[in-house]
Amino acid sequence: MATRLPPVHALSAFEAAARHNSFAIAAEELCITPSALSHRIRLLEEFVGERLFYRDGRSIGLSEFGRRYLDVVRSALRTLTDFPMPHRNAAVQPKIKVMLPPTFARHLLMPRIADFTQRHPEIVVELYLSVPLYDLSLSESDVEIRFGAGNYPNIITEKLFEEPAFAVASPAYLKTLPPMKSPADLKQATLLRSALEPWQPWFEAAGLKDWVEPSAGLRVDDLGLLLEAVRHGYGVGLTRQHFAEELLARGEIVELFDIRLRTPPHAYYVVYERAVRERPEVDTFISWMQNAFRNI
Template identity: 75%
Template structure:
């Protein structure tokens, strides 16, 4: 039977927190968020089956078991770090970890990333995905882009951009359902639902006193929502950054001269304040601001 070993990243988090007597300082040293460090400590406590720290308000102290275990952990980490490595002298490449919503990553970030890598070829970029409105805790990434209402306490939050949302449908669907000449004609259409693009604000802009649709297909991913629209499942809301190419090719068409000037959800850049101590993170932040702040469709 294979021996189950404790995760090394949790051991290093434990050693740093014990040395600093602070989760915040340990997280800063390891270039992760305090919440990520707390997660690693909990992971190690689950592994050993004992509490490692005694938490009293803001102060953190080792438990009796934690003091004894710390000696073992330090000896193990010292053995690993002291082992001679052939390429130990090579300097580590600076890297930036970015967490993005899938649609933002696919339509907005990756098509433009070459601009960043050409300008900063020595910085490695690592891209991770998160689900909007669900993955709300800042991960181990340095920078996260979120699609939501922008209410994220205890972290730095900057709005990247917002743009109007409007109704679109495929020509095939319009041929099936008949012409939709005015917003009230949507009463005989199938409205595609999404928590990311609620219909209620659009109804208000169109002068319709209608409730939010509660039946029919629901898709909580903007890219999949647009794909469902293109495939003719019904009428949905989209934005020009995402639907621009399909509109240009005629695969979807815009309906009516109604749009939500200020949608309830927009794209925000969030990060812990201490990541700005790293130059590679600062240049990524500046690049994202320049690229998307006030961006035109």
């Protein structure tokens, strides 16, 4: 039977928090967010089956078990640290972990990221995908790009850019419908739904003030998949220029009407915790992002 070992990253988080008597200072030392450090402590507490800290408001203190366990953990970490490794002299490259939505990553970041890596070859960039409107914690990433309303309390939130939203459909699907001469003709169409691109604001911009958000039909909460549903002729959807420009240029989808919602409810934001930006590589990446998307 395999021996189950405690997670090493949780042990280091526990030791740092106990040494500083502060989750915030320990998180800064380990270059992670306070919420990520708290998660590691909870993980270790679940492993040992005991409380390691007592929390009283903003202050923390070791439990009796925590004090005894700390001696064991420090001894184990010291053994690992003191083990001779003569070949480990190379400098560690600065690294930044970025969480971002898949459609943004594919259509907007990938065409531009080479500029950053050429300017800053010394910085390692790691990209991880998240689901907009669902993954709302910074977890263990340094920076997140979020698509939403921008209401993220207790973290720094800066708008990258916003684009108008407009209606599109495939030519094949339009052939199955009566002519689309005005927005009111959409009553004959299937409207594809997405929490990321709600129809109600577009209805108001189109003068359809009595129309309500569709409640039936296909729902897709990924902007790239929404475009694929449009391309395959499942209905009419809302999209934005930088996502749709290739399909529009090839004629695989067409824009309906001359109505664009100039200020849609959702935009792209760069999100991070204040302490993280003190790391030079993180500040460099955020500044590059802001400059790269300033005039999009």
